[in-house]
Each structure stands twice: as C-alpha cells, then as structure tokens.
Amino acid sequence: xNEMAKVTTAKDWASDQEVRWCPGCGDYAVLKAVQRTMPDLxxxxxxxxxxxxxxCSSRFPYYMATYGFHTIHGRAPAVATGxxxxxxxxxxxxxxxxxxxxxxxxxxxMHLLRRNLDCQVLLFNNEIYGxxxxxxxxxxxxxxxxxxxxFGSVDRPLRPCAFALGSGARFVARAIxxxxxxxxxxxxxxxxxxxxxxxxxxxxxxxxxxxxxPFTAREFAGDKQLWLAAxxxxxxxxxxxxxxxxxxRLALKVVExxxxxxxxxxxxxxxxxxxxxxxxxxxxxxxxxxxYDDPAPTFESAxxxxxxxxxSGKTPDLQALVSKGQSWMVEKEPHxx
Amino acid sequence: xxxxxHLLTEREATAQPPVExxxxxxxxxxxxxxxLTGGQFTLSTALAGNDLATFPDFPAxxxxxxxxxxxxxxxxxxxGSTAIDTAGDQPDVLIxxxxxxxxxxxxxxxxxxxxxxxxxxxxxxxxxxAGYDANxxxxxxxxxxxxxxxxxxxxxxxxxxxxxxxxxEALRCKNMWTLGLALWMFDRDRQPIVDWLKSKFAKAPGLAxxxxxxxxxxxxxxxxxxxxxxxxxxxxxxxxxxxxxxxTVTGAEALAVGLVAGAQLAGLNMFFGSYPITPxxxxxxxxxxxxxxxxxxxxxxxxxxxxxxxxGASYAGQLGVTSSSGPGIALKTEAMGLAVMTELxxxxxxxxxxxxxxxxxxxxxxxDLYQAVYGRNGDTxxxxxAARSPADAFDCAIEAVRIATRYMTPVILLTDGYIANAAxxxxxxxxxxxxxxxxxxxDTPPAEGVGVMPYARxxxxxxxxxxxxxxxxxxxxGGIEKAPGSGNIDYSPEAHQKMTDTRSAKVLGVxxxxxxxxxxxxxxxxxxxxxxxxxxxGPIHQAVRRxxxxxLDVAHVHVRHxxxxxxxxxxxxxxxxxxxxxxxxxxxxxxxxxxxxxxDARPLNKVSGLPFRIAEIEAAIEEALA
Numbered sequence: 001x002n003e004m005a006k007v008t009t010a011k012d013w014a015s016d017q018e019v020r021w022c023p024g025c026g027d028y029a030v031l032k033a034v035q036r037t038m039p040d041l042x043x044x045x046x047x048x049x050x051x052x053x054x055x056c057s058s059r060f061p062y063y064m065a066t067y068g069f070h071t072i073h074g075r076a077p078a079v080a081t082g083x084x085x086x087x088x089x090x091x092x093x094x095x096x097x098x099x100x101x102x103x104x105x106x107x108x109x110m111h112l113l114r115r116n117l118d119c120q121v122l123l124f125n126n127e128i129y130g131x132x133x134x135x136x137x138x139x140x141x142x143x144x145x146x147x148x149x150x151f152g153s154v155d156r157p158l159r160p161c162a163f164a165l166g167s168g169a170r171f172v173a174r175a176i177x178x179x180x181x182x183x184x185x186x187x188x189x190x191x192x193x194x195x196x197x198x199x200x201x202x203x204x205x206x207x208x209x210x211x212x213x214p215f216t217a218r219e220f221a222g223d224k225q226l227w228l229a230a231x232x233x234x235x236x237x238x239x240x241x242x243x244x245x246x247x248x249r250l251a252l253k254v255v256e257x258x259x260x261x262x263x264x265x266x267x268x269x270x271x272x273x274x275x276x277x278x279x280x281x282x283x284x285x286x287x288x289x290x291x292y293d294d295p296a297p298t299f300e301s302a303x304x305x306x307x308x309x310x311x312s313g314k315t316p317d318l319q320a321l322v323s324k325g326q327s328w329m330v331e332k333e334p335h336x337x
Numbered sequence: 338x339x340x341x342x343h344l345l346t347e348r349e350a351t352a353q354p355p356v357e358x359x360x361x362x363x364x365x366x367x368x369x370x371x372x373l374t375g376g377q378f379t380l381s382t383a384l385a386g387n388d389l390a391t392f393p394d395f396p397a398x399x400x401x402x403x404x405x406x407x408x409x410x411x412x413x414x415x416x417g418s419t420a421i422d423t424a425g426d427q428p429d430v431l432i433x434x435x436x437x438x439x440x441x442x443x444x445x446x447x448x449x450x451x452x453x454x455x456x457x458x459x460x461x462x463x464x465x466x467a468g469y470d471a472n473x474x475x476x477x478x479x480x481x482x483x484x485x486x487x488x489x490x491x492x493x494x495x496x497x498x499x500x501x502x503x504x505x506e507a508l509r510c511k512n513m514w515t516l517g518l519a520l521w522m523f524d525r526d527r528q529p530i531v532d533w534l535k536s537k538f539a540k541a542p543g544l545a546x547x548x549x550x551x552x553x554x555x556x557x558x559x560x561x562x563x564x565x566x567x568x569x570x571x572x573x574x575x576x577x578x579x580x581x582x583x584x585t586v587t588g589a590e591a592l593a594v595g596l597v598a599g600a601q602l603a604g605l606n607m608f609f610g611s612y613p614i615t616p617x618x619x620x621x622x623x624x625x626x627x628x629x630x631x632x633x634x635x636x637x638x639x640x641x642x643x644x645x646x647x648x649g650a651s652y653a654g655q656l657g658v659t660s661s662s663g664p665g666i667a668l669k670t671e672a673m674g675l676a677v678m679t680e681l682x683x684x685x686x687x688x689x690x691x692x693x694x695x696x697x698x699x700x701x702x703x704x705d706l707y708q709a710v711y712g713r714n715g716d717t718x719x720x721x722x723a724a725r726s727p728a729d730a731f732d733c734a735i736e737a738v739r740i741a742t743r744y745m746t747p748v749i750l751l752t753d754g755y756i757a758n759a760a761x762x763x764x765x766x767x768x769x770x771x772x773x774x775x776x777x778x779x780d781t782p783p784a785e786g787v788g789v790m791p792y793a794r795x796x797x798x799x800x801x802x803x804x805x806x807x808x809x810x811x812x813x814x815g816g817i818e819k820a821p822g823s824g825n826i827d828y829s830p831e832a833h834q835k836m837t838d839t840r841s842a843k844v845l846g847v848x849x850x851x852x853x854x855x856x857x858x859x860x861x862x863x864x865x866x867x868x869x870x871x872x873x874x875g876p877i878h879q880a881v882r883r884x885x886x887x888x889l890d891v892a893h894v895h896v897r898h899x900x901x902x903x904x905x906x907x908x909x910x911x912x913x914x915x916x917x918x919x920x921x922x923x924x925x926x927x928x929x930x931x932x933x934x935x936x937d938a939r940p941l942n943k944v945s946g947l948p949f950r951i952a953e954i955e956a957a958i959e960e961a962l963a
Contacts, residue, residue, distance in 0.1 A: 015813070016788070017825060046808040051649070062813050062826060067805035069652055070815025071645065072675050078642035082649025082657065083805070085633055086608055090653065090805055108645075111638040303635075307628045314629035318601055318768045321627070322594055322731075326529060327584040327765065328384050330575075 074105025358417025365434030375412025386575025517555025595734025700946030782809025859892025
C-alpha cells in the first residue's frame with residue numbers, strides 16, 4: 001500500500017456480477033459510494049479484501065472487483081482477523097449488518113474492536129432482518145411490529161456506536177446511505193490506522209421503509225443532522241443552533257449558535273463522543289460524521305512485532321525441535337532375538 | 338510403545354516366565370504434585386531403557402477440597418523389559434499419599450500387590466473426609482494386599498528441616514521424598530532428577546536444595562531401613578528397541594511438533610487459532626513458544642472465532658489450524674462447512690474427551706467419530722484421520738497437512754485425552770528423511786477477457802489456491818452454492834448437483850494417495866479380526882498378542898484413515914470370519930464399517946472414561962471365538 005497504486009476509476013472497482021438487491025434499497029447507494037471512494041484511497045485492487053457475514057448487505061463483496069470472502073452469519077470479524085494476521089499488507093473491509101454484527105456476531109465485533117485490528121467495519125443498520133423477511137433486529141425500536149413480534153417488540157434496542165465505543169473502538173463514525181457525506185466518512189475510516197467502525201443508516205425499502213426519515217428526509221435534514229468536522233463548532237439548523245455542554249448536568253444541550261459554550265469538535269475527546277452518540281432524539285439532532293478518532297497501536301502490528309522478537313536469534317531447526325528434552329541412545333538390541 | 342518395536346523376544350515367543358513389567362500408581366491429593374512425580378519417574382524409567390506407557394488420571398477440579406475422594410489425582414506407569422503397549426490393567430504398586438487416594442485406588446490393585454501409605458496423613462480428620470469409619474491401616478480390610486506404612490510427611494519434614502521452610506512449604510517436598518523411594522525401589526539414577534530440580538528452581542536455590550534433600554532422604558530410607566520382604570529393590574532390564582536416539586513424548590507435544598513439521602514440509606507459515614479447553618489446550622501452549630517456525634498463535638474469543646480466523650488465514654495463504662475437544666468442535670461445525678464449501682486447507686484437531694455436553698472433561702473417550710465423519714449440515718465430506726498413540730500423533734499431523742494442502746480441504750485429526758497426556762518413548766525421526774510436499778500458489782492471471790476460475794479442478798479435483806495480494810486474480814468465494822469453475826453464485830439444480838458430486842468425489846479420491854490397510858498383527862483371513870482405531874491400539878495389540886501366544890487365530894487391524902478408508906479395507910475385512918470392534922464409545926466405528934462394507938462387525942464398547950484393559954479385550958476375543 002506504500003507505493004503508488006495504479007490510477008483507477010469507480011468502474012474498475014465494480015465486478016461483472018449483476019447486483020441483486022431490491023430496487024430502491026439503500027445498499028445500492030453505499031455500494032456506489034464505496035466504488036467511487038476506492039480510486040481516491042491509493043490502494044491496489046489485488047491488495048483489497050472485502051469480508052462479509054450473512055444478510056442483505058453481506059452480498060456486497062460479490063459486487064467489488066477485489067478479493068472477497070462471503071463467510072457465515074456473524075463471523076466476518078473472525079475471518080478478517082485471520083486474513084489480516086496472515087498478511088498485514090492487505091487492506092481489509094468488513095461489511096456487516098445490525099443482526100450480523102450485533103446479534104449473532106456481537107461477540108466477534110466486540111473483540112475485533114477491543115483488539116484494534118486495522119480494518120474498516122461498515123455496519124449497514126436498517127433496524128430490521130431483511131434477508132429472512134422482516135423480523136425485528138437488535139437495533140429495532142421498542143414497539144416494532146414484525147412477523148416475529150406481531151404485537152410490537154418489547155426489548156430495548158442497542159446503539160451500535162455506543163457498543164463500539166464501549167468495546168474500545170478508536171474510530172467511530174456515522175453516515176447515511178444516500179447522503180453525500182458518506183465518501184468523506186469512508187476516507188476518514190480508511191485513513192485511520194486500526195479498527196474503524198462506521199454505522200451507516202441504511203433504508204430497507206421493503207421491510208422498514210423510512211424508519212430513519214425523521215432525520216434523513218430532506219425537510220428535516222437541516223434541523224436534525226449535526227455533521228461534525230474536527231476543529232469546527234458543532235452547529236446545525238443552517239448554522240443557527242449549536243451544541244454545548246451543560247456542565248451541571250454533565251450532558252449536552254442545544255443552544256443558539258452565538259452561545260460562547262458551543263463545543264469545538266475534538267475527535268479525540270472520548271467523553272464528548274459518548275455524549276454525542278447518546279443524544280436523545282427529542283429536540284436534539286443526530287450526530288453524524290467522525291464522532292471519535294484517536295489512533296492506538298493495532299493488533300496485527302503487536303502480533304507481528306512479538307512474533308519477530310520471539311523468533312529473533314533462533315533458527316528454525318526441525319531436527320533440534322524433535323530432539324528437544326532429555327534423550328537416550330539405544331546402542332543395540334539388548335535382548336537376543 | 339508404537340515406536341519401540343514390538344518384536345517378540347525369545348522368552349516371550351516361547352511363553353516362558355514372562356519378562357518383567359511393573360505397574361506403579363502414584364496417588365494423592367490434587368495439590369500433592371502426583372503428576373509431577375509421575376512425570377519425573379517416567380523420565381527416569383525412559384533413561385533406564387525400559388519401554389513404558391503412562392496414564393495421568395486427574396480430576397476436573399483444579400484444587401478440589403483437600404483430602405476428598407474427588408480431589409484425588411493419580412499417575413500410572415507401566416514399564417518393563419518388554420514392549421509395553423498400555424499403562425497396565427492393574428497396578429502392582431500403589432503409593433497412597435492420603436486416605437482418599439487409598440480409598441479411590443485400592444480396588445484396582447492386583448491381589449497381593451503392594452500398598453505404600455503415608456501414615457502421617459491418616460488422621461481422624463482425613464479418614465473422615467475419605468469416608469473411612471476406621472483406619473484401614475489398622476484393621477484387616479487391606480488383607481488382600483501387602484501394606485507398608487511410614488510417616489512420609491514427618492520424614493520429609495525432618496529431611497528438609499535445615500532449609501528453614503515453613504510447615505506448608507516443607508510438606509510440599511514429600512512428593513520428592515516419595516519419588517526418591519521409588520527411584521531406590523527400581524534401582525534408578527537420581528542425577529537427572531537432581532538436574533531437573535536445579536533448573537526448575539533456578540530462581541529459588543533454597544527450594545531446589547530442600548527438594549533434593551527430600552529426594553535423597555527417600556532414597557536413603559529405602560536403602561537403610563529394613564522393610565522386610567514387601568519392598569525389595571528390583572532392577573528391570575532395558576526393553577528391546579530399535580537402536581537409535583530416543584526421548585519420551587506426550588501426544589500433545591508430538592502433535593505440536595508434527596504440525597510444525599507438516600507446515601515446514603509444505604513450505605507454509607502456520608496460523609493456529611484456538612480457544613482454551615481441556616484436554617486440548619496443551620497444543621496451544623506448545624505452539625505458542627515456537628514462533629521461529631513462522632507460527633502465529635491466536636487465542637480467540639471463542640471456538641467459532643478460532644476456526645474462522647484459521648479459515649481466514651488459510652484464505653490469505655497460510656496453513657490454518659484449529660484445535661479443540663468435542664464441545665468446542667460442535668461449535669466449529671458451521672465453519673467447517675464453510676471450509677468445505679470454499680475448499681481451503683485447514684486442520685481441525687479434536688482431542689476427544691468423555692461426552693455428551695460438558696461430559697467428562699479430563700477423561701478419555703472416542704465418541705466423536707460420528708461428529709467427525711457425519712456431523713455437519715448438508716453433504717459435507719472431509720477427510721478424517723486418527724492417531725493411535727502419542728508418537729503416532731507426529732506422523733498423523735504431517736499426514737493431515739499433506740492431505741489438506743494437496744486436496745484443498747479441511748481435515749479432521751482425531752486424538753483423545755489419553756493420547757494428549759500420556760507419554761511413551763519415541764525414536765527421534767530423522768527429518769531429512771521426510772519428502773517435502775511444497776504448496777504451489779496459483780499466480781498466473783487469465784488471458785484478457787477471460788474470467789478468473791477459482792473453482793477450476795486439477796486431476797485430483799483440487800481447486801487452485803490463490804492468495805489475496807496476487808494481481809489479476811481477484812475473485813470472490815463464500816459459503817453459498819456456486820457455479821463450477823467461476824465460483825460465481827449459482828443456485829441452479831445443475832450447479833448444486835455438480836458441486837456436491839465434485840466435493841464428494843474429491844474427498845473419496847484421497848484414498849488414492851494413502852497406503853493400503855496393513856495388518857498390525859496376525860494374518861489375512863484369520864478366524865477373528867480385532868479392528869480398532871485411535872488410542873485403543875495398545876490394549877488391542879497386547880490382547881491379540883496374548884491370544885496368539887495361546888494359539889488363537891486372531892489378527893489386529895488398526896485403521897488410521899477413517900474417511901476415506903484405504904481402498905483395500907473392505908476386501909480385507911470381508912476375508913475374516915468374524916470381526917469385533919473395541920471402542921471407547923457405543924459402537925460408532927462398528928456402524929461405519931457395517932455401513933461401508935456390509936460386514937458383521939460386532940461391538941465391544943466401554944465408556945467409563947478409562948482406557949480398555951488388556952484383559953477386557955482378551956475376554957472378548959475368547960468369547961468371539963468360543
């Protein structure tokens with residue numbers, strides 16, 4: 001990845017396979033955004049690997065003209081860990097969904113983030129199980145009516161970014177499938193060395209249509225979207241409102257734009273990142289963009305380093321290995337035959 | 338046992354008074370250091386040139402309440418001047434460090450055998466904990482055996498007094514006192530143990546000296562104290578063995594070294610993904626120290642991640658290996674299907690233990706054969722091989738790597754708790770004598786306008802191994818059914834039929850590169866064949882040998898390649914009049930043989946968590962021929 005990769009266009013990153021998502025699915029927009037972003041990343045196709053689990057979004061690798069591995073439900077982080085440890089030079093992307101990453105594969109997602117494997121995790125959150133025809137998911141809101149919850153779901157949903165931050169992720173971001181801000185988030189995720197966690201609000205047009213419309217629809221976007229930029233004030237609603245810290249309650253509050261307390265976004269501030277993730281819906285915008293970005297040493301680099309240190313000065317001598325420990329010589333047959 | 342030759346000595350062949358063999362069982366509390374004592378006695382036995390087999394038998398609890406019967410840990414060793422194949426049916430000598438150890442182990446002792454008891458531990462409190470109403474050393478309840486008692490605890494305290502240890506620490510030395518006595522009993526050299534103690538306690542020379550003093554005191558006690566006829570010194574001559582350099586090896590060690598050797602012969606770095614589980618963890622521990630051989634060990638968050646990471650590593654061009662025991666293997670099942678579907682090389686080691694569910698974590702069993710051969714969703718064939726002894730695990734590991742890389746397939750390697758922990762002499766292999774089987778990665782891009790064909794086939798139906806990072810060969814693989822050749826998603830009836838047929842034919846074709854089934858003992862067409870697999874080798878071999886010496890027409894067939902089996906196995910089995918299949922399960926291999934070859938194989942089952950005794954198989958042979 002160090003040498004300059006060949007100049008490519010979005011088309012070079014698309015495979016010859018026919019894309020088979022439902023018409024209008026948000027996955028198309030994410031696929032396009034990724035294919036458009038790849039030429040800007042200075043990476044080679046042959047060194048890029050997309051690893052996915054199971055679910056609608058997990059078909060993604062088939063549509064990329066890179067190496068790809070469509071694994072089993074929930075296990076993409078584990079497979080990706082093996083790929084990256086075996087060859088740290090590969091650029092690894094994990095494509096997953098809310099059920100895949102947070103329900104059946106929650107454990108692996110947690111440990112991938114905790115270990116800080118250098119990769120990009122794109123979590124397509126549509127708050128529903130699409131491929132199995134519409135059951136509620138671990139991110140579905142209370143009361144979600146689905147074939148498995150005809151009277152409404154009763155369990156509390158998980159916030160993916162809070163889970164990621166709690167698991168020790170060093171890069172947490174949010175984006176919207178059809179929003180023009182997605183490529184920049186992808187670039188930032190790729191630039192971050194370590195596990196980059198990106199939650200993409202993705203519309204399931206068939207089973208959960210418009211579930212994010214209260215903040216993604218054009219008419220609400222201005223008031224309900226807070227796009228974060230490092231070093232810049234947290235402003236929204238056309239620059240008329242801002243986010244400040246309510247010091248007494250140790251919580252965020254909405255203030256007028258000219259309030260001296262409006263926070264300047266510092267992506268290394270973990271506490272504020274957590275508050276941004278947890279901002280309540282009512283009266284608050286949804287924080288988008290790079291919420292947290294504070295690099296730490298990666299898992300694979302630590303493994304490689306330790307392996308090298310442990311091996312240094314030793315020669316791999318098989319004969320010596322089998323001969324280890326105390327041995328004795330049998331000179332000749334002790335009994336006459 | 339397997340590597341020490343099974344040549345019959347003149348004396349054996351003429352069934353004269355047998356060559357000497359002794360079974361000693363060290364038993365004490367889990368905290369008494371019996372496994373350590375047994376391990377060092379094993380080393381001394383090996384250095385004396387005796388053939389040997391050991392059986393560590395310990396509880397699942399790390400430190401069960403002191404003095405209780407369920408906290409008893411034992412180590413049994415069978416050694417002699419002849420070929421030793423098992424850890425022995427019945428101990429001749431039992432060393433009991435407390436009442437509970439006596440209670441648990443006395444019944445197994447042969448009539449007339451010797452009990453050495455530490456009477457210092459036979460206190461009212463300890464007797465009550467072991468469930469004795471009265472002190473068995475004082476009544477006639479042990480009359481079937483010879484009993485020698487002395488206060489090992491006090492003698493140890495006296496011996497280590499000059500070193501100023503606390504009472505607790507001082508008493509920890511009593512296993513070395515006991516070992517010293519045992520070394521005297523069998524005329525052994527103390528020096529290797531002294532050397533070992535010095536290196537073990539290099540950072541605490543005081544402890545080393547105390548332990549050495551205890552060892553010497555135990556030895557001196559045997560030499561100087563008149564103990565009557567019960568204990569006398571015996572010298573056991575070295576056993577016949579092929580000339581060469583030997584060491585003792587446990588199955589876990591042999592397996593680790595074999596996997597390393599296999600990876601080196603294939604020219605690959607190894608990725609070992611594992612999650613701790615008894616009795617499989619020692620393999621992870623051994624490999625974690627061998628980084629200079631290009632090994633990455635990964636302790637995963639769970640069994641599933643362990644195999645999935647290994648699959649990812651194989652995809653990226655290393656040799657993926659994962660290891661577990663039955664319950665963990667169950668968790669890996671779905672991922673094994675993925676490895677079959679993506680046709681990547683992978684080794685899955687199952688150190689079997691007693692099941693089902695958590696079962697008997699520290700006890701041995703062979704009850705995961707169905708799981709290995711049949712236990713996946715879909716028609717999901719993969720090769721299965723089984724090691725028969727600790728030393729054999731080395732060769733089986735190399736064989737597993739050979740098959741996995743040559744045929745691009747996951748391979749299950751079955752071993753068990755007994756093999757993993759047991760030790761035997763091992764004639765060191767000459768590594769230059771192994772033919773390498775280097776892997777070739779496919780790296781030639783197709784012509785312009787032609788698609789990449791990750792599922793193209795060679796003559797043996799193996800697909801090419803293409804590493805990510807190779808320019809011009811970008812492709813996608815996955816667990817979903819695919820088109821032959823291109824590997825593109827394809828659910829069509831033709832594609833599924835064709836791919837299922839191909840996967841099956843490829844695995845069955847492995848039989849073309851494995852040797853014909855040999856007969857371990859006896860000849861083709863015998864009246865009775867005793868057919869085994871895995872760790873039952875020892876007891877079956879000895880039982881068949883004894884039956885033959887009594888003139889019975891019986892043969893021993895031991896199968897390493899469980900799936901696919903050697904091409905001649907069916908014909909071979911059909912040539913015997915009768916077949917019995919001793920197994921530490923309820924008849925799994927027996928069923929497989931009946932299914933594959935329509936032979937009237939009869940079961941001999943045992944699921945007590947313990948290996949077969951030779952006598953049990955001998956009795957079954959007699960019954961089958963009656």
